[in-house]
Each structure stands twice: as structure tokens, then as C-alpha cells.
Amino acid sequence: MSHGQTRRQILKAAAGAAGLALAAPVERLFAQEAIVDRLADDLFIIRLPGEAAVVAHTTREGVVLVDGASAAASAALTKAVASLPGGAPIRTIFNTHWHVEQTGLNETLGTAGAQIVAHENTRLWLATDVTWPWNGKRFTRAPKIAQPNKTFYTTGELSAGVRYGYIPDAAHTDGDLYVHFPKQNVLAVGDAVYGEGWPVVDYTTGGWIGGIAGGLLRLQTLVDADTRIVPARGPVLTQADLKKQYEMYATIYDRLATLLNKGRGPGEAVAANPTKEFDARMGNPDEFVRRSFESLWGYLSPDA
Ligand SMILES: [Zn+2]
Numbered sequence: 001m002s003h004g005q006t007r008r009q010i011l012k013a014a015a016g017a018a019g020l021a022l023a024a025p026v027e028r029l030f031a032q033e034a035i036v037d038r039l040a041d042d043l044f045i046i047r048l049p050g051e052a053a054v055v056a057h058t059t060r061e062g063v064v065l066v067d068g069a070s071a072a073a074s075a076a077l078t079k080a081v082a083s084l085p086g087g088a089p090i091r092t093i094f095n096t097h098w099h100v101e102q103t104g105l106n107e108t109l110g111t112a113g114a115q116i117v118a119h120e121n122t123r124l125w126l127a128t129d130v131t132w133p134w135n136g137k138r139f140t141r142a143p144k145i146a147q148p149n150k151t152f153y154t155t156g157e158l159s160a161g162v163r164y165g166y167i168p169d170a171a172h173t174d175g176d177l178y179v180h181f182p183k184q185n186v187l188a189v190g191d192a193v194y195g196e197g198w199p200v201v202d203y204t205t206g207g208w209i210g211g212i213a214g215g216l217l218r219l220q221t222l223v224d225a226d227t228r229i230v231p232a233r234g235p236v237l238t239q240a241d242l243k244k245q246y247e248m249y250a251t252i253y254d255r256l257a258t259l260l261n262k263g264r265g266p267g268e269a270v271a272a273n274p275t276k277e278f279d280a281r282m283g284n285p286d287e288f289v290r291r292s293f294e295s296l297w298g299y300l301s302p303d304a
Pocket of ligand 1: 097099101172191200
């Protein structure tokens with residue numbers, strides 16, 4: 001990361017280290033450490049082990065969160081938020097999309113009367129059961145209290161000067177949103193942009209490879225050279241990173257679309273090595289390529 005202004009602090013989310021020596025393995029859960037990246041006096045990234053990043057904005061009216069980690073991390077996340085300077089009750093949470101890695105705190109916060117903001121498509125996915133065909137994984141609908149209670153279609157703004165908007169390209173799902181903090185020049189993007197590794201292409205809920213490229217192009221227009229872009233995974237990115245990523249995904253998209261138009265299948269797409277010059281840096285592409293190719297069926301196939 002090239003940002004000297006990002007001061008990294010370690011906050012213990014644990015109740016205290018004294019009991020740890022005697023603690024049974026299961027109690028070690030409470031010893032989870034949150035790593036907190038400070039983006040501004042009132043804006044932080046909370047990173048819990050194995051969890052997607054959470055952005056926390058402290059205001060006089062309470063804390064605004066972008067995403068809420070998985071349900072298993074709720075206690076650790078709540079503690080980490082409470083220990084932030086100016087940490088106060090969480091009044092608002094954005095769901096950048098419906099995935100369980102982002103929406104685990106919804107039930108707790110919904111029960112506490114917090115505002116849960118999401119694109120209407122995200123609410124619809126959280127209100128229905130979803131099964132992923134590629135691994136058979138099932139997600140049961142969220143209880144009503146855990147569903148977004150403030151949805152939108154295009155853009156919106158909180159009273160705290162926080163702007164948000166829909167990313168209609170369907171980079172990751174068809175409900176992706178960004179949250180823009182203009183004063184701090186920070187853009188939180190959830191999984192619409194990946195900071196490391198090949199992205200998950202969740203075509204079951206609308207995501208596709210064309211949307212990954214399209215979203216990267218769109219998000220570049222919302223930022224400047226100094227904007228810090230916070231993805232759910234990996235380090236903070238810059239506008240230049242988005243540009244580089246766009247070029248890579250646009251290239252892959254073109255190659256896959258060509259293969260589809262020639263009547264090829266997913267196995268042939270993987271065998272064609274459409275990511276070859278990127279693999280050394282990005283890692284094994286096979287699952288990404290297969291899923292990206294399959295994601296074209298819903299968007300480009302004439303008989304879709
Ligand atoms: Zn996701």
C-alpha cells in the first residue's frame with residue numbers, strides 16, 4: 001500500500017488477556033484481534049481474521065458501518081467498533097451486497113432499531129433462499145428484522161454527508177453499491193472490486209465478467225488520483241489500480257466472449273488459457289475462468 005497516511009493500530013477486541021492462558025480453544029474466539037487501519041480521524045477499516053473488511057465512520061449521531069462481517073464475527077466486530085475513538089452506537093449499516101460475509105450483523109442491528117441500507121435487489125436476495133449451482137451451497141432467507149429496511153435504486157445521501165450509489169454493471173451481484181465519503185476522499189466498494197486474487201463471479205444473483213469490467217470503468221469516474229478505494233478483500237487501492245484492473249478484466253472478457261461466440265463450453269474456455277499473462281500475479285484462474293464463462297450465458301447467449 002502506498003499511503004503513508006494510513007496509520008495502522010492494533011486494537012484488542014478481547015475482553016482482556018488475563019484469562020487467555022487457561023481458556024479452552026473455543027473461548028479463544030473472544031481473543032480475536034481486530035486490525036484497524038485509520039483512514040481519517042473519523043473513518044477506519046476494521047479487519048478481523050478471515051473476515052471481509054468493514055469500514056466504520058464515527059459521527060456525533062452514531063457509527064455508520066459499510067458491511068458487517070459474518071454472523072460468527074458479530075461479537076468481535078461490535079467490540080472493535082466500540083473501542084474506536086468516538087465509537088458510539090451503530091445507527092446505520094450499508095450492505096454492499098447480500099453475501100453472508102457482509103450481512104452477519106444485520107439481525108443484531110435490525111433488532112436494535114438501526115437503519116440497514118441496501119439496493120432493493122440486495123433486499124430481495126436476502127428475502128429469498130439462494131443455492132449456488134457450482135458447489136451446492138444453500139443460503140436460507142434472512143429473518144425480516146435482518147433484511148434491509150431502507151432500500152434505494154440509484155443514489156442517496158445520509159445526513160452525515162455520506163453518499164452512496166448503485167453499481168448497475170453487476171460486477172459481483174445485481175445489488176452492488178458503493179459508499180463515498182467525500183470529505184475523507186474514500187470510496188468503499190465491497191466485492192465489486194477485489195483487492196487481491198481472482199474475484200468470485202456470483203452469476204446466480206446477477207454478477208458477471210462484463211460487469212466486473214464495467215464496474216471498474218464506472219468507479220474510476222467517481223474518484224481522483226488521491227482517493228483511497230477500500231475493497232472487502234485485500235489492500236486499499238487507487239484510481240491507477242482500478243485502471244490496471246479494468247484493462248485486465250476487459251481483455252479477459254473479450255477473449256471469453258469470443259470463445260462463447262465460437263460455440264465453446266466452459267471446459268474449453270479454461271483450456272484456452274484466457275488469463276495466461278496474468279496468472280503469475282493472480283494465481284490459479286481455473287475456477288474464475290469457468291465461472292466467468294458461465295456468467296456470459298445469462299447476458300450474451302441469444303437464447304438466454
Ligand atoms: Zn461477496
